Amino acid sequence: MKKEADTLNVSPTSSKASLERERKILLDLGNDITKVRDKNDLIVLFSKRIKCLYYFTHTIVTLIDHKDETYSAFLLDNEASPIRTHAQYQQMVKARFPLNEPFIQAALASDDPISFVLEDIMNNPQSPPFLKVNYEGGVREILMTKLMNADKPMGFIHIYTDKPGGFSTEFRSIMKGIASQLSGAVSNILKNEDILNQEKEKSFLLDFSNDISCVRTKEDLEKAVSASLRKINPLGGYVIRKINDDGLTMSAYVYGSEAIPPDDELLQEVLSAKFPIEDGLQNRVLDSYIPLLFSTEREISRGIKSIYLQLWKRTGYKTMVGIRLRIADRNLGILWLAIDEVNIQLLKGICHQISIAMANIMANEEVETKQREQGFLIDFSNDIASVKTKPEFETAVFKVLENLLHTKLAMIQVIASDGFHLDPFMYDRSLYQNAVKDFDEIVANRINIEEPYTARVLSSESGVVFSVEDEAKTGNVFALLWKTTGFKNMYSLPLRAGNQNLGTIWLLADSLSQLMLKGICAQISIAIANIQANEKVLAYKKQLEQENDYLKEQIRTIYNFAEIIGSGDEMEKVYHLMSLVADSNSTVLVLGETGTGKELIARAIHNASPRKDKLMVKVNCAALPANLIESELFGHERGAFTGALDRRIGKFELANHSTLFLDEIGEMPLEAQAKLLRVIQERELERIGGKQTIKIDVRIIAATNRDLEEEVKAGRFRADLYYRLNVFPISLPPLRDRMEDIEPLSYFFVSKFSKNTGRRITKIAPGVIQQLRTYTWPGNVRELEHLIERSVLLSPEGVLKEVFIPKTSASEKNEVALLPNQSLEEVERSYIIEVLKRSSGKISGVGGAAEILDIPGNTLHSKMKKLNIGKADYFGK
Numbered sequence: 001m002k003k004e005a006d007t008l009n010v011s012p013t014s015s016k017a018s019l020e021r022e023r024k025i026l027l028d029l030g031n032d033i034t035k036v037r038d039k040n041d042l043i044v045l046f047s048k049r050i051k052c053l054y055y056f057t058h059t060i061v062t063l064i065d066h067k068d069e070t071y072s073a074f075l076l077d078n079e080a081s082p083i084r085t086h087a088q089y090q091q092m093v094k095a096r097f098p099l100n101e102p103f104i105q106a107a108l109a110s111d112d113p114i115s116f117v118l119e120d121i122m123n124n125p126q127s128p129p130f131l132k133v134n135y136e137g138g139v140r141e142i143l144m145t146k147l148m149n150a151d152k153p154m155g156f157i158h159i160y161t162d163k164p165g166g167f168s169t170e171f172r173s174i175m176k177g178i179a180s181q182l183s184g185a186v187s188n189i190l191k192n193e194d195i196l197n198q199e200k201e202k203s204f205l206l207d208f209s210n211d212i213s214c215v216r217t218k219e220d221l222e223k224a225v226s227a228s229l230r231k232i233n234p235l236g237g238y239v240i241r242k243i244n245d246d247g248l249t250m251s252a253y254v255y256g257s258e259a260i261p262p263d264d265e266l267l268q269e270v271l272s273a274k275f276p277i278e279d280g281l282q283n284r285v286l287d288s289y290i291p292l293l294f295s296t297e298r299e300i301s302r303g304i305k306s307i308y309l310q311l312w313k314r315t316g317y318k319t320m321v322g323i324r325l326r327i328a329d330r331n332l333g334i335l336w337l338a339i340d341e342v343n344i345q346l347l348k349g350i351c352h353q354i355s356i357a358m359a360n361i362m363a364n365e366e367v368e369t370k371q372r373e374q375g376f377l378i379d380f381s382n383d384i385a386s387v388k389t390k391p392e393f394e395t396a397v398f399k400v401l402e403n404l405l406h407t408k409l410a411m412i413q414v415i416a417s418d419g420f421h422l423d424p425f426m427y428d429r430s431l432y433q434n435a436v437k438d439f440d441e442i443v444a445n446r447i448n449i450e451e452p453y454t455a456r457v458l459s460s461e462s463g464v465v466f467s468v469e470d471e472a473k474t475g476n477v478f479a480l481l482w483k484t485t486g487f488k489n490m491y492s493l494p495l496r497a498g499n500q501n502l503g504t505i506w507l508l509a510d511s512l513s514q515l516m517l518k519g520i521c522a523q524i525s526i527a528i529a530n531i532q533a534n535e536k537v538l539a540y541k542k543q544l545e546q547e548n549d550y551l552k553e554q555i556r557t558i559y560n561f562a563e564i565i566g567s568g569d570e571m572e573k574v575y576h577l578m579s580l581v582a583d584s585n586s587t588v589l590v591l592g593e594t595g596t597g598k599e600l601i602a603r604a605i606h607n608a609s610p611r612k613d614k615l616m617v618k619v620n621c622a623a624l625p626a627n628l629i630e631s632e633l634f635g636h637e638r639g640a641f642t643g644a645l646d647r648r649i650g651k652f653e654l655a656n657h658s659t660l661f662l663d664e665i666g667e668m669p670l671e672a673q674a675k676l677l678r679v680i681q682e683r684e685l686e687r688i689g690g691k692q693t694i695k696i697d698v699r700i701i702a703a704t705n706r707d708l709e710e711e712v713k714a715g716r717f718r719a720d721l722y723y724r725l726n727v728f729p730i731s732l733p734p735l736r737d738r739m740e741d742i743e744p745l746s747y748f749f750v751s752k753f754s755k756n757t758g759r760r761i762t763k764i765a766p767g768v769i770q771q772l773r774t775y776t777w778p779g780n781v782r783e784l785e786h787l788i789e790r791s792v793l794l795s796p797e798g799v800l801k802e803v804f805i806p807k808t809s810a811s812e813k814n815e816v817a818l819l820p821n822q823s824l825e826e827v828e829r830s831y832i833i834e835v836l837k838r839s840s841g842k843i844s845g846v847g848g849a850a851e852i853l854d855i856p857g858n859t860l861h862s863k864m865k866k867l868n869i870g871k872a873d874y875f876g877k
């Protein structure tokens, strides 16, 4: 097979001069070759210098790759090659040929150039295919000269000729002679290329680092990585996959491929999928310090099912390199690159930069998420702060949960007033479209705080997260219902106001941040507490309004202006004064004996005034213990004095924009009089124990049966207060001075009590009217009213024939009549003693003297004190 060629294809001149020229050419070639830096220059130079001395068709330099024991074309003499038009030429140029075969082994073993006749060797099944391709191109013989680097073969220079036996001994010796120069030149080129490559890599990494340093968002990263990778890998695509929050799966983070249309269905599926880390490929990359090269086909045939492999295969990515993205000891993801050659240093450099950028973006995203969450909570808090009613609450909650959090409200349950059951407060029924019947059944069954899920949530510090899948496996009806919604987790939290459990909230979501959950629950708890408080206030307000309406109605019926009976001159004078003063804000002082209708007149004035729409507020100054009068009138703050457990507003504040009726003003203690005077003068007050001054707009009507001038003289009533009150006095005449009103009053009361008792009494016998006229009426209209009431009760239907004027009254009337020198006070004193005797000394309660006199027990007590009536007076005689 091996054949030494003896003949030169071109005969050199045998002259000494021509030998000299040859030597010089070869010397020059040797010198030139050592300076060659560019690989194309080498082959051009070689051909130029040698071809003018020796004949051959073309030449090629191949290089050995010791890693995989192959050799491949490195320098090509394209122009001269007779096979460049051959169909397999390109394939040959790119191919790697194994060293382990006889032809190349022979070339390796020979220290001299060695030639082969193609016909002899090309059909050997192990021989490289380029031999045959050359033969087909007309080549017949090949001279192989080994190139060495130090002591190691680094490649070969192949010289081809179409003339058999074309390599002379002289040419062989020349080739041997310049083999070391050629080797030196090739290694220079390689070194140079290496340096150039390193510089390129460096400048690439520098550019990449510059591009990536400006990256702030995922979109920036995509742009920078796509632009840079295009430079080193013009056709291949790439994808950066990020490890998801679950730590178990990875999803596409950034990707670029010009080979796949963006709307491709499989691509979309791959981009939105979560691939398990442990899929036999990703885990290997994450565990590997160096980039790993995978054959798509081989991995599929190994049984790896992930659809991304299908996408790669379909796109024509035969090999993929996976490099982990990592910061410190933390894996962030993987860069997958469609590439068939691995430049470890370059890829590691790229991945280092990408990892830093990704970590920055993720940190940025985290900060942004936190800010967004906080902003969201502030908005939610604003929305919810104004919530007073349940519909407003529902609108606010649904808006935030669905639109912003992509969470569904499964249910809010609130603990009922029995503290044991829970009532559904709010829920999203649309969640249970697939299980409406089950949902309705569950909601219809009232659960209580001992229901296992509820009990767990209520006793937890900050809620429980239930895995829907796991809970459904237990067969629990609630969990089975949750499963129909398709969400992964049920977030269940207690709603609390302070330490008190208000209820529970149940949110369905795949994942939710703790910060958000805590924030939302706190806000919702406050809102529910507010709604409940508001509902209570509204219910209370409604009740008060109803009571108020009822009271107003009652007062209107009892104290109707039209129901003031009396048409005599005395009462006409009263009506005239009332009509003069009603419209104004002036203080009115109503004077008159007990039972003459002072309160009736006061109410009539109020009802005829512009303040009539608000209730007149009455204070009975005689009925209150001295120490409570002030608090009653002006109110007090919590803790203002022992027993002041709550803040309370006084009657003055209650009567704001209305009328305050101070009944029995003559009984007011001096100390309270001073305070009252101040408020009347200044029209403002402070609650007891309070610092705030409260402006009031109150009209005052005061009433008394005492002679206030006398009281002032006696030092029991403040003169200045008297003058303040006595702005517009109206004196009511005693009934005995208006005998003409007795008949209409009697008829009025008969009709009133007939209606009340159901007895139809339409007339009063003339004798009765006569009888009534002769009585002195120390208790005035009230006494007449009660007398008629009793008489109506005791009388048969039809005509009132009899009234039951107490017998003693008749004698008293005489006594009174017989004692013209008795003062009004003395008459009052003896009348009270008489009534006390009749009630066997009982002052208040049923059948007591106060009831007979129709005055409050306290009033009777104070009158007795004032009139100096003791037990001896009514028990003694």
Ligand SMILES: Nc1ncnc2c1ncn2[C@@H]1O[C@H](COP(=O)(O)OP(=O)(O)OP(=O)(O)O)[C@@H](O)[C@H]1O
Residues within 6 Å of the ligand: 563, 564, 565, 566, 592, 593, 594, 595, 596, 597, 598, 599, 600, 601, 663, 703, 704, 705, 781, 782, 785, 855
């Ligand atoms: N002119 C009147 N017409 C109809 N009823 C009257 C009249 N005057 C008084 N009455 C009735 O007599 C009763 C006592 O009246 P009222 O309470 O107004 O008297 P008073 O002067 O305020 O009594 P006191 O000084 O004891 O507080 C009431 O039921 C009232 O309706």
